[in-house]
Amino acid sequence: MIVLARQSGISTAAVIGGVVVIVIIAAGAFFLLSGSPGASVSSTFSSSSSRSSSSETQTAATVDVQNLLVQHLRTIEARQVEAILADYTTNAVVVWQGNTAGLGGTHNGQGNIRLLMASALGTAQTLNLTPSGIAVVRNTGTQVTVNATLSLSGNSQFLGPFNATILASTTYANSGGEWKISNENWDFQSLAASLSGGATTFPEWQRVGEPIVTRRSSDWMHNFAWDFGGPGVAIVIWAFVVLIAAAVAVKRSGNPMSS
Structure with missing residues (x-):
């Protein structure tokens, strides 16, 4: 290269200087390019840390879910149906099975759960x-299932003092950071009550004991309809039909058709 430089009239010092500049530029480019993978490693570490933090948050949430279950049971004890419904997702499924005293079944959605709770708790005087x-x-991470054994006791207008043992399995779903019950299964292992017969809900419960005092009225017709229900209404209707038929027959017999 020096020989070519001399032939071209370029000094040796200029050639050496050019070589040094090229070496410096090449070294700088090497170090700059080798720095990029280092940034990628840093990014990977940051992502890994984020996943670790998220996992810790999900694990910590299980403690809160256990507390939520206890609070849910306290709300049921208070027998406030609307407050109880707030613990469930809109499409929650509640299953009661075993010795449920006529309340067994699968209850889908808050509407059916409301009917279940109102029927089960409406006549309970105390509940634990x-x-x-x-x-x-x-x-x-998004769903947590909690199992527990529940000891149920209380007093009801229709069942009297009662107690039960329930195997409960409750699944909480994390939706938008809020934990609500998506599935709840209560398996009644036993149910003991002081009164027997008619252990079902709605009007059939009237067969156990006297009619509910608060449903009595000073209006005798109201009490008649409540006490006798369908049979009384049927008698009134048939009596009315017979009277109309008799009136028509009398009218026709008093006005014979002319020939």
């Missing part, structure tokens, strides 16, 4: 639910 053995059996 004591959980034991609360344990998280499944945690997917």
Whole structure:
């Protein structure tokens, strides 16, 4: 290269200087390019830290879910149906099975759950639910299932003093950071009540004991309809039909048709 430089009239110093400049530029480019993978490693570490933090948050949430279950049971004890419904998702499914005294079945959605709670709690005078053995059996991060054994006791207008043992499995769903019940399964292992017969809901419960005092009225017709229900109404209707038929017959017999 020096020989070519001399032939071209370029000094040796200029050639050496050019070589040094090229080496410096090449070294700088090498270090700049080798720095990019380092940034990628830093980004990967940051992403890994984020996932770790998210996992810790989901695990910590299981403790809150256990507390939510206890609060849910306290709300049921208070027998406030609308407050109880606030614990469920809109499309929640509640299953009662076993010895449920006529309340067993699958109840889909808040509307049916409202009917269930109103029927079960409407005539309860006292109610106590004591959980034991609360344990998280499944945690997917967005759903947590909690199992517990419930000791139920209380007093009802229709059943009298009663007690029951329930195996409960409750699944909470995390929607937008708020935990609500999506599935609830109560398996009534036993139910003991002082009164028997008619252990179902709605009007059939009237067969156990006297009619509810608050449903009595000073109006005898009101009480007649409540006490006798369908048979009384049927008698009134048939009596009315017979009277109309008799009146028509009398009218026709008093006005014979002319020939």
